[in-house]
Amino acid sequence: MQLYLPIADIPVNVFLILAMGAAVGFVSGMFGIGGGFLMTPLLIFVGIAPAVAVASVASHIAASSFSGAISYWRRRAIDPVLAVVLLSGGSLGTALGVWTFTLLRSLGQLDLMIATSYVILLTTVGGLMFWEGLRALLRARRGGPVTTRRPGSHVWIHGLPLKMRFKRSKIYLSVIPVVVIGLAIGFIGAVMGIGGGFILVPLLIYVLRVPTSTVIGTSMVLTLVTMVFATMLHAVTNHLVDAVLALILMVGGVTGAQFGARAGQKIRGEHLRLLLGLLVLAVGIRFAVELVIRPEDLFTVRETGVTG
Amino acid sequence: MTARLARTLGWLALAAVLAASPVRAERLIVSVSNHRVTVTPNYSGEELVLFGSVEKDATTPANRTYDLVVTVAGPRADMVTRRKERRFGIWINTDSRQFLQVPTYLALFSNRPFDAIASPEVQRRQQLGLNNVLLTQRVGPDYADVVPDDAFRSAFVRLRKQHGLYREETSAVTFLTPTLFRTGIPLPAEVPIGLYNVEIKLFAEGALVAKTDTAFEIVKVGFEQFVATTARQNGFVYGLVTAFMALMTGWMASIVFRKD
Numbered sequence: 001m002q003l004y005l006p007i008a009d010i011p012v013n014v015f016l017i018l019a020m021g022a023a024v025g026f027v028s029g030m031f032g033i034g035g036g037f038l039m040t041p042l043l044i045f046v047g048i049a050p051a052v053a054v055a056s057v058a059s060h061i062a063a064s065s066f067s068g069a070i071s072y073w074r075r076r077a078i079d080p081v082l083a084v085v086l087l088s089g090g091s092l093g094t095a096l097g098v099w100t101f102t103l104l105r106s107l108g109q110l111d112l113m114i115a116t117s118y119v120i121l122l123t124t125v126g127g128l129m130f131w132e133g134l135r136a137l138l139r140a141r142r143g144g145p146v147t148t149r150r151p152g153s154h155v156w157i158h159g160l161p162l163k164m165r166f167k168r169s170k171i172y173l174s175v176i177p178v179v180v181i182g183l184a185i186g187f188i189g190a191v192m193g194i195g196g197g198f199i200l201v202p203l204l205i206y207v208l209r210v211p212t213s214t215v216i217g218t219s220m221v222l223t224l225v226t227m228v229f230a231t232m233l234h235a236v237t238n239h240l241v242d243a244v245l246a247l248i249l250m251v252g253g254v255t256g257a258q259f260g261a262r263a264g265q266k267i268r269g270e271h272l273r274l275l276l277g278l279l280v281l282a283v284g285i286r287f288a289v290e291l292v293i294r295p296e297d298l299f300t301v302r303e304t305g306v307t308g
Numbered sequence: 309m310t311a312r313l314a315r316t317l318g319w320l321a322l323a324a325v326l327a328a329s330p331v332r333a334e335r336l337i338v339s340v341s342n343h344r345v346t347v348t349p350n351y352s353g354e355e356l357v358l359f360g361s362v363e364k365d366a367t368t369p370a371n372r373t374y375d376l377v378v379t380v381a382g383p384r385a386d387m388v389t390r391r392k393e394r395r396f397g398i399w400i401n402t403d404s405r406q407f408l409q410v411p412t413y414l415a416l417f418s419n420r421p422f423d424a425i426a427s428p429e430v431q432r433r434q435q436l437g438l439n440n441v442l443l444t445q446r447v448g449p450d451y452a453d454v455v456p457d458d459a460f461r462s463a464f465v466r467l468r469k470q471h472g473l474y475r476e477e478t479s480a481v482t483f484l485t486p487t488l489f490r491t492g493i494p495l496p497a498e499v500p501i502g503l504y505n506v507e508i509k510l511f512a513e514g515a516l517v518a519k520t521d522t523a524f525e526i527v528k529v530g531f532e533q534f535v536a537t538t539a540r541q542n543g544f545v546y547g548l549v550t551a552f553m554a555l556m557t558g559w560m561a562s563i564v565f566r567k568d
Contacts, residue, residue, distance in 0.1 A: 004351045004497075006528065006535035011352045011497045059554045066558030067565075112400050228551045235547030239539050243550045250554060254561030291398040298392045299463035300401070303385050303412070 007242035008052045014248060016046065021252020025064055028253070029260025030267075031276045032068065032201070032216040034061040034223050036194035037122065037283060039249065040114075048245070050114060051105060054192065055234035056242045056249070062227035063250035064257050065197075065220045071261075072217030079168040079214045082178065083221040089179035090226045093186025098233040101191050105238070115287055117192055122284025125199055129277030136270040169214045177208060182222065189223075190230045197223050198280055334374075335363040336520040338508050345495065345526045353497040356524065362487040362510060375418065375425040375511040376481050377436055378491050382413025382473075383502030389464045405460040406446040412500040413473050414441065417480035417491045426514045434509060434516060438465050438476045472496035501526050 002011045020042050028035030036057050043053035072078050104110040162175045181203050185196040200219045204210040210218070235241045264272060338360035345354055362374055386408055390401040418425060422436045435441045439456035443464070456462065468474035473496065481491040493506075503525045510518040528536055539546045 002350060002352045004347060004349050004532060006532040007539055009498065009501070059550050062551060063554035063558040063561075066555050067561040068558075070559065070562040116398075228554070231551045231554065232544070232547040235539065235550060236543040239543055239546075241539065241547065241550055243535060243539075243546070243553065246550060247553060247557070250557040254557055255565075258561065258565040291400075293399075294394075295392055295399055297463075297467070298399075299389055299460070299467060300392070301387055301389050301464055301467045303387050 003244070003248075005048075005242050005245050007240060008048045008056075008245055010047055012046065012048075012245070017245065017248045018252040020046075021060070021249040022256035025253035025256025026260035026263070027256075027279070028064055028197075029068070029257030029262075030264035031198070031260075031272065031279075032220070032264070033197035033276070034065055034194065034227070035253070036061045036189070036196075037118070037192070037198065037280070039253075040192070040194065041118075041283070041287075043245075048242075049240075050110065051101075051238065052240045052242055052245075054101070054114070055231075055238060055240040056246045057194075058189075058227045058230040058234060059241060059243075059246040060249035060253055061194075062224055062231060064253045065224040065227065067254050067257060068261075069217065069220040069224050072220060075217075076168075077214055077217035078221055079166055079210070079218045080221075081164075082166045082169055082210065082214070083218050085164075085166075085175050085178045086182035086185075086218070086222045087225050089182025089184075090186035090222055091229055093183035093188075094190045094226050094229045095186075095233065096183075097187040097190025098230065098237060100187070101234075102237055104191075114192055115291055117188070118287040119284055119291060121188070121192075121199065122280050123288060124284075125202065126277050126279070126281030126284050129198075129202060129273055130281055131277070133270055133274030133277050137274060140270060166210075169210050169218075171208070171210060173208060181207070185222065186226045186229075189226050190233070196226070198276065333365060333368040334510060334512075334518040335365070336508055336510055336518050337361050337363055338506075338520060338522055340493070340506065340522055340524050343524045345524065346529045347501065347526060347532055348529060349531060351497070353499070354495045356493040356495065357490060358493060358506065358508075358522075359488075359490050360508060361489070362518070364487070372512045373486070374483070374517075375420060376483075376489055377422070377425065377434070377509045377511065378415075378417040378481060378493075379435070379441075379507040379509070380413065380415040380417075380493055381411040381505050381507070383411070383500055383504070384409040385412050385500070386410075387412075387464070389460045389467075391460070391463070405464075407464060408444045408446055408451065410443050412502075413495075413504065414438070414468070415474070415493060416441070416476045417493075418478050419481040419483060419489070421478045425511050426516075430511075430514060430516070436509075438469075438474060471498060473499065495526070499526060501528055 001014045003014045004011045024035040024039045024042070027038060039057045039060060040053050043057065044050050069078065104113050163172060164175055165172050181200070185200050188194065188199065189196040197219050200222060201215055204215045204219060205212065231241060338358060341357040345356070358378060386406060387410060388404050388406050390404040392399045393402040395402065416437060422431050426434065426436065431437060432440050442453050443461060444451055444453055445460070465474055481489055483489045503523060505521060505523050507521045508519065509516055527533070
């Protein structure tokens with residue numbers, strides 16, 4: 001069934017978009033991430049302009065993270081104080097990100113910027129996660145003690161001022177790194193059209209040493225708010241949010257996410273992290289390959305503005 | 309002195325009048341099958357038909373054979389063509405050319421190859437064929453069109469052709485009788501919204517003998533138009549509604565799929 005998208009200005013197959021939403025939703029539910037880093041490239045692949053894809057995916061991630069956040073809230077797996085502090089940085093970062101996005105779009109380097117940031121972020125994060133997952137797996141196989149206690153309790157981060165207590169997470173920490181992480185995630189999310197969950201979760205675990213019990217729920221709250229904010233800003237400044245496209249993605253996404261979450265509970269933690277690491281790494285490598293091999297066509301044409 | 313000047317001016321005026329209204333032996337009458345193409349949710353391209361006839365009068369030489377060239381130009385826009393080059397091991401956009409106010413859709417149809425219709429000089433002057441259409445580029449501080457085999461120009465035309473947005477068919481116009489003609493105007497799904505100008509030029513013995521134009525528009529209607537204009541004019545409200553829609557969808561899902 002073909003449907004004409006009012007903002008993207010192309011007809012798409014509704015079932016294809018719905019299936020893409022469901023597939024990405026499944027993955028996002030399974031790993032507790034937004035899935036924007038998969039969705040945006042898929043949309044670009046079916047012919048939607050990168051700028052429209054980035055802007056519309058933001059609202060799709062908002063929907064899936066909201067449904068996730070609700071269920072985590074019921075299980076009391078969200079640290080509201082931590083979320084608020086992260087958000088104060090996140091909002092600023094998102095605003096900066098949307099501004100940068102508009103600037104890059106006018107400079108004509110948006111595609112390169114999106115592609116290189118994908119490569120750098122995804123290969124690094126994916127590689128690290130994969131490596132960490134592999135090590136945990138080997139440790140478990142050797143029968144060694146699976147360290148649930150996070151090692152190295154004192155790093156330089158703990159020496160920073162402005163400390164405060166995050167009750168639900170049971171940590172006592174300076175607000176500076178928390179705000180900075182929020183800012184970075186907000187910025188990356190707005191520029192790349194991703195929620196940033198797959199970067200935020202490892203950062204919270206390894207840098208801030210937030211316990212795993214509250215990590216995913218809290219990260220979802222941050223994703224939710226930054227993505228709602230990003231949707232608003234993209235709608236106001238770039239007018240590129242395609243609500244029809246977003247709605248199809250959301251419906252597919254939230255449905256897929258439920259099944260994904262159920263599948264995820266059946267898989268062991270280390271395996272899950274290993275799989276996610278592989279997935280992230282694979283997407284990163286795909287982007288890297290695209291940058292390195294000679295493109296089929298060296299020329300591209302893009303409209304820079306309709307004025308007549 | 310004054311009398312001479314007046315006489316010169318008089319001749320000039322007469323010349324101008326003659327140039328503006330040459331003796332017309334032929335007249336073109338054309339019509340497009342649909343002057344208003346509406347984009348609805350199930351829109352996936354369309355094909356229009358252009359019909360026309362050549363009206364002769366007493367001064368028309370008998371047994372003249374005609375050639376016809378139809379040029380359809382969509383709304384104009386600035387476009388950028390970029391070329392990728394290998395830098396530091398990766399392929400990035402380096403050089404670029406900006407095309408100023410070029411048609412987003414451009415189709416040239418004729419009844420036989422342009423070379424058979426008119427001399428290269430006439431082809432250039434009348435912009436017959438994609439190679440002769442004026443596509444203004446900004447080259448540094450200058451504005452100019454370049455030779456047809458310029459790398460950026462040919463890449464631009466080739467890419468637009470791949471999307472079906474630029475086309476050139478030298479057998480698309482058919483003469484049903486020596487004076488009655490028709491041609492199809494295919495509009496692919498991704499054609500831009502806006503006003504399309506159709507220019508019809510009639511040639512005989514290698515020279516332009518008559519010219520006329522018509523137009524049609526592609527418009528979004530109903531829901532599509534509502535969404536597009538709201539997004540553009542009320543960005544804030546549009547954003548709020550989209551965000552609210554996202555929250556509702558998420559909330560609904562958490563209710564529908566609630567396990568307990």
